Amino acid sequence: MIIVMKTGATERQIQDVEKVLEELGFQTHPIYGAVKTVIGAIGDRRLVEAHSIDHMEGVENIVPIMSPYKLVGRELIHDNTVVKVGDVTIGGEELIVMAGPCAVEDEDQLMSTALKIKEAGAKVLRGGAFKPRTSPYSFQGLEEEGLKLLAEVGRETGLKTVTEVVDTRDVELVSRYADILQVGARSMQNFKLLTECGKSQKPVLLKRGLSATIEEWLMAAEYVVSAGSSNVILCERGIRTFETATRNTLDINAIPVVKELSHLPIIVDPSHATGNWRWVDAASRASIAAGADGLIIEVHPDPSRASSDGQQSLKPDKFANLMKSLKPIAKAVDRAL
Numbered sequence: 258m259i260i261v262m263k264t265g266a267t268e269r270q271i272q273d274v275e276k277v278l279e280e281l282g283f284q285t286h287p288i289y290g291a292v293k294t295v296i297g298a299i300g301d302r303r304l305v306e307a308h309s310i311d312h313m314e315g316v317e318n319i320v321p322i323m324s325p326y327k328l329v330g331r332e333l334i335h336d337n338t339v340v341k342v343g344d345v346t347i348g349g350e351e352l353i354v355m356a357g358p359c360a361v362e363d364e365d366q367l368m369s370t371a372l373k374i375k376e377a378g379a380k381v382l383r384g385g386a387f388k389p390r391t392s393p394y395s396f397q398g399l400e401e402e403g404l405k406l407l408a409e410v411g412r413e414t415g416l417k418t419v420t421e422v423v424d425t426r427d428v429e430l431v432s433r434y435a436d437i438l439q440v441g442a443r444s445m446q447n448f449k450l451l452t453e454c455g456k457s458q459k460p461v462l463l464k465r466g467l468s469a470t471i472e473e474w475l476m477a478a479e480y481v482v483s484a485g486s487s488n489v490i491l492c493e494r495g496i497r498t499f500e501t502a503t504r505n506t507l508d509i510n511a512i513p514v515v516k517e518l519s520h521l522p523i524i525v526d527p528s529h530a531t532g533n534w535r536w537v538d539a540a541s542r543a544s545i546a547a548g549a550d551g552l553i554i555e556v557h558p559d560p561s562r563a564s565s566d567g568q569q570s571l572k573p574d575k576f577a578n579l580m581k582s583l584k585p586i587a588k589a590v591d592r593a594l
């Protein structure tokens with residue numbers, strides 16, 4: 258439920274309400290608005306009635322929240338969340354494109370990609386250092402060495418960085434090097450990992466699980482936010498269906514549905530959604546037209562030699578052309594790019 262405080266409620270009154278709620282075993286999340294403060298409270302609603310919280314000083318009213326995702330749903334927070342990563346904002350008017358190789362391989366590969374994607378207008382550099390591969394015999398990533406390269410190239414180019422974390426024990430390490438923590442599709446319901454990422458206070462890019470419903474995905478986001486980080490960016494990356502012509506099926510519907518249900522920004526990964534570089538352009542354009550807040554696209558200078566996901570990686574010049582072609586679509590949906 259939410260406790261709506263009166264306009265002008267004092268800090269003391271807000272703290273008193275929070276204190277009583279916490280004593281009753283509630284988890285509280287105050288949200289300070291320009292005019293009003295509301296306190297998100299998670300726990301047994303009957304206790305609130307029994308203890309007459311609605312009569313405490315400064316309390317205007319109490320609104321129950323019906324959706325299972327209390328903190329990421331629109332019932333509590335109506336305005337869109339804009340995630341700030343330094344001077345990059347995700348979920349505002351400007352569309353944000355993240356791009357880079359599936360995996361960090363070496364400095365040349367990463368630097369040459371970074372310079373090209375930056376020139377084309379990308380704001381965030383992606384690159385996996387811990388790779389959760391379907392086969393234990395596939396390349397598993399450069400680990401800390403990869404994180405170091407990513408941080409170095411990010412610093413030199415001025416691009417923000419995003420990279421996947423797959424293990425709770427690595428959250429602290431990855432947080433030291435990257436600007437955004439990526440939770441991959443295979444980890445979407447690793448609740449311990451979600452909690453650790455939330456505690457880190459870093460922005461989190463939360464990919465949709467391979468077979469996750471939108472509700473399960475939003476509940477996963479709820480884990481991150483309830484652990485302390487409200488900076489979650491959702492990422493639709495295709496789901497598993499009966500179709501085998503594409504690697505996954507891009508759920509375009511998820512974009513307007515998530516926008517209606519949640520205040521969190523949503524971006525699309527057309528690379529993993531299609532699994533083939535030839536279809537990445539179409540999926541990217543459709544995603545922007547459908548209202549996505551941005552894209553994350555795999556780009557590699559020499560896809561035929563990529564250590565992972567070369568088949569779905571764009572060459573830098575193709576990425577630059579795609580960026581140009583997105584401009585009129587962005588304009589048509591009142592977004593800047």
Ligand code: PEP
Pocket residue numbers: 359385389440441442443464494526529
């Ligand atoms: C990736 O981004 O390279 C990746 C492994 O993505 P996903 O978790 O969506 O499969």
Ligand code: MN
Pocket residue numbers: 359360529555565566
């Ligand atoms: Mn990949």
